[in-house]
Amino acid sequence: MDGDISAAIKNQLCRRLEFAEEVPSIEPVDKQIFKQDNGPSEIDSYTNYATSIHANLSDEVIPRVGMEFDTEEDVYDFYNKYAKDVGFSIRKSKGHKDLHGHWLNRVYCCSCQGTRLKDKRDDDVKCHRPETRFGCLAVLKVSRINGKFQVTKFIADHTHVLASPSKRMFLRSQRKINLAQVAELEIADRSGLAPKESVGFLARKVGGIENLGFIPEDYSNYLHTRRTKEIKVGDTGGVLEYLQNMQHDDPNFSYAIQVDLDDLITNIFWTDGRMKLDYESFGDVVCFDTTYRKNKEGRPFALFVGVNHHKQSVIFGAALLYDETCNSFMWLFDSFSKAMSGKKPFTILTDQDAAMAKALASQWPETYHRLCVWHMYQNAAKHLSDVFERFSSFTKDFSSCVYDYDEEEDFLSAWDQMLAKYNLENNSWLQKQFELREKWALVYGRQTFCADMSTTQRSESMNNQIKMYIGYNYDLLRFFHHFERLLADRRYEELKADFKNNQSKPSLPYPVEVLKHVADVYTLTVFKDFSKEIWLTWDCEMHIIESIGTITSYKVISSGKNRHHIVTFDSSNSTINCSCKKFEFAGILCSHAWKVLSFQNFKRIPNQYILKRWTKEAKIGVAINSSMSTRSNDPKVDVGSRYKTLLRWYSHLAARASMSEQSFDIAMSDGEKTLSKVETTLKQLSIEESFNMCSENKIPQADETEQIKNNGKKVKGVKCKPRRKGDGLSIRPKNALEKATRKRNRRGEQSKKSVREKDEIIDLDVLNSCVQHISPYI
Numbered sequence: 001m002d003g004d005i006s007a008a009i010k011n012q013l014c015r016r017l018e019f020a021e022e023v024p025s026i027e028p029v030d031k032q033i034f035k036q037d038n039g040p041s042e043i044d045s046y047t048n049y050a051t052s053i054h055a056n057l058s059d060e061v062i063p064r065v066g067m068e069f070d071t072e073e074d075v076y077d078f079y080n081k082y083a084k085d086v087g088f089s090i091r092k093s094k095g096h097k098d099l100h101g102h103w104l105n106r107v108y109c110c111s112c113q114g115t116r117l118k119d120k121r122d123d124d125v126k127c128h129r130p131e132t133r134f135g136c137l138a139v140l141k142v143s144r145i146n147g148k149f150q151v152t153k154f155i156a157d158h159t160h161v162l163a164s165p166s167k168r169m170f171l172r173s174q175r176k177i178n179l180a181q182v183a184e185l186e187i188a189d190r191s192g193l194a195p196k197e198s199v200g201f202l203a204r205k206v207g208g209i210e211n212l213g214f215i216p217e218d219y220s221n222y223l224h225t226r227r228t229k230e231i232k233v234g235d236t237g238g239v240l241e242y243l244q245n246m247q248h249d250d251p252n253f254s255y256a257i258q259v260d261l262d263d264l265i266t267n268i269f270w271t272d273g274r275m276k277l278d279y280e281s282f283g284d285v286v287c288f289d290t291t292y293r294k295n296k297e298g299r300p301f302a303l304f305v306g307v308n309h310h311k312q313s314v315i316f317g318a319a320l321l322y323d324e325t326c327n328s329f330m331w332l333f334d335s336f337s338k339a340m341s342g343k344k345p346f347t348i349l350t351d352q353d354a355a356m357a358k359a360l361a362s363q364w365p366e367t368y369h370r371l372c373v374w375h376m377y378q379n380a381a382k383h384l385s386d387v388f389e390r391f392s393s394f395t396k397d398f399s400s401c402v403y404d405y406d407e408e409e410d411f412l413s414a415w416d417q418m419l420a421k422y423n424l425e426n427n428s429w430l431q432k433q434f435e436l437r438e439k440w441a442l443v444y445g446r447q448t449f450c451a452d453m454s455t456t457q458r459s460e461s462m463n464n465q466i467k468m469y470i471g472y473n474y475d476l477l478r479f480f481h482h483f484e485r486l487l488a489d490r491r492y493e494e495l496k497a498d499f500k501n502n503q504s505k506p507s508l509p510y511p512v513e514v515l516k517h518v519a520d521v522y523t524l525t526v527f528k529d530f531s532k533e534i535w536l537t538w539d540c541e542m543h544i545i546e547s548i549g550t551i552t553s554y555k556v557i558s559s560g561k562n563r564h565h566i567v568t569f570d571s572s573n574s575t576i577n578c579s580c581k582k583f584e585f586a587g588i589l590c591s592h593a594w595k596v597l598s599f600q601n602f603k604r605i606p607n608q609y610i611l612k613r614w615t616k617e618a619k620i621g622v623a624i625n626s627s628m629s630t631r632s633n634d635p636k637v638d639v640g641s642r643y644k645t646l647l648r649w650y651s652h653l654a655a656r657a658s659m660s661e662q663s664f665d666i667a668m669s670d671g672e673k674t675l676s677k678v679e680t681t682l683k684q685l686s687i688e689e690s691f692n693m694c695s696e697n698k699i700p701q702a703d704e705t706e707q708i709k710n711n712g713k714k715v716k717g718v719k720c721k722p723r724r725k726g727d728g729l730s731i732r733p734k735n736a737l738e739k740a741t742r743k744r745n746r747r748g749e750q751s752k753k754s755v756r757e758k759d760e761i762i763d764l765d766v767l768n769s770c771v772q773h774i775s776p777y778i
Helices: 002-014 042-055 072-086 165-170 179-190 195-205 216-249 273-282 326-339 354-363 373-383 385-390 394-403 408-421 428-435 457-466 476-503 513-521 524-539 582-586 591-599 635-657 661-684 687-697 702-707 736-750 755-759 764-777
Strands: 090-097 103-110 139-145 148-155 254-259 264-271 285-291 301-307 313-320 347-350 368-371 541-548 551-557 564-570 575-578
Touching: 042 072, 072 090, 072 103, 072 139, 072 148, 103 148, 179 195, 179 216, 179 476, 179 635, 195 216, 216 254, 216 264, 216 476, 254 326, 264 273, 264 326, 273 301, 273 313, 313 326, 313 476, 326 354, 347 354, 354 368, 368 373, 373 385, 373 394, 373 428, 385 394, 394 408, 457 476, 476 524, 513 524, 524 591, 541 591, 551 591, 564 591, 575 591, 635 661
Parallel strands: 285 347, 347 368
Antiparallel strands: 090 103, 103 139, 139 148, 254 264, 264 313, 285 301, 301 313, 541 551, 551 564, 564 575
16 A cells, blocks of 8 residues: 555656646645545645645735736746745746747746655765655746746645744745845954854844844855855955055055066055055154064065054055065065155164165165164074073163163273173174164164154064954955954044044143143143153252353253263253253153253243144144045945945934834835835846946956056966975064073973083073063163
8 A cells, every 4th residue: 555655646746847738727636645544644734734824825925827927037036935924945947948048938846846866876975964855746837928927837735844934044045145234244254253243243133033034054155155256266366456446445545566577476565545644644763574474375464664643553554575585675665665655764663684674775775774672682682592691680781782871982881891791702693783783772873763662563563463353364365354454443543542632631730831731732642751751850960060151051860870961951042952862762852851941941842842743733734635436346345335324324213213103103104115116116227237337347357367467567366485394374483582482392301312402492581581671661
């Protein structure tokens, strides 16, 4: 009996989608073959359940023979909506087309239609996927008659369990990410949100994931598909398209690429209009440094960093380099100055890199080059490790030579005494450093404005912040997108500081006139630094040395210091000069100068000693044309922009309309009318047509990349860095302190093997004391 029933079922299923049947009628299902002797079959229960659902649906949403539709898409949407109400998923089955490619007829069936075919590879599969085909009978067939698609066949019966309302969100045909959601999810992805958090955020906005229209797996698949397309486009097409889009949106955006003999991109530099504006205001001093492991290719990432009037780090430009050779640096410095209309910084701080120094001397000979003192201490810890271990006083004497002297003679004398004291006259590293003394010793740099910076710690700090935004496994295109997040956050911090300065004033411990003037002129951060200098004047001793005409010389001794400073004051023009050169170096008057000015009854800062870059009006009078385009080259970007505009407006509408029942009814009534008009408009002008209209001005994609030219040369691709053996990714060169830590970790493992290797270990306790001693200066 069971065998006969199976055969009958098979025969019935094989006949369910025959195209030869032309009679347009609803075919009854022969349920007798499914019945058992002991009662109704399982198919009967599924059919009865579908029938009960039909009883709760309006006649307009239930398909029937003779219904007509304008397009094949309308048929699919209608049947899919019906399937959602009933609880199943649909798919497009077979059909026929005419010679012009137009559909003559088309069949839509339940996704559970048919059975899984036999695969010759099944013998090699250990665990098969669950069955999803149950020979379902539900089907809708349409034929084109007189230009319309008419329903000629409809079967509503199912051979499987239908999904309950709470589970219908998992039905495949009911899941789709619309363009508006794509735009919002793109923003979330570029904001660094994980897919789970992004989907959760959208789900909460619509009242639950069941109202979202897709599930988290759909978003993960979308991300995978999008990144696969980006891989097909390639780094070259993707990066060039990004740079050209940025230039289209910001006319002041500048970029430069360098190619090698094979027309492969080696170096990339870029800066936007806001960076140029910041450089106009604060580009007198620049910190330049490179870092590794910030992208998948392992390219050195270079930043031009400065300090603004709030003493915050500000970015002037960025670059991805192929290597750190002199030629790469020469090209980069030249590209930077061209982007900044030929303006070069007054002072630049770098580490002790020979290639970098050579490039600066070649391209920016008029720029004063200072070496980072912090890097010099790291190198000292490496080359003078035995001296640091044996003499605890060496750190203090070495730091004194770097920072404490005002006159060159005093510095030279102290240097010779230090060499003799520690028997270092023949030390080759110190001899080399002495040749470069004008780049690191403060006695030679006091008269050069450095914005109170003696190290590249601002660049180092920025590199540490980059880790929060950019992963080492990012490709170049993702690197660019997430670098924008860093810029946005840094600019937000500056905007917040500007607001705080405009809306508040510092609390004065005493309402003295000079502090009132300082509070009105300088930003809050600079006010604190200036206030410290004013309070230090109370601990300074002052003695008159001599007075010749209008010029008087004073000797000022700071509390706790053995050395004194010479301050000269000219009463004819109210000019003052201190041997510590703090104003020349940092841009604010020192406590020694204020001691003399207070003695001369000055209640306000002389105008010639107010540096605009530290004031609240630092950016006033500096402007760059930053007109923005209102339309992009990417239709998805346009959709996203329109979506955000509508979202802001309707969020405000929802907040107001929900205040009362009457306002809610008005908003709902008008909203339904608006939605009906929008749907009608979209049908008249399909989205595909609008995309074609936008594509006329689209930027070239991957297949057109070879046609993109750079200075008359075709760009063929991005030059990839060779991987070294053992490097999963490129490795940033270790500094002296990091190498010391690594050696110390190895000491316990190798102490039994070699006594000589133990002697080479740097004592980190000495290095820590060195760091503690120099930290007040940095």
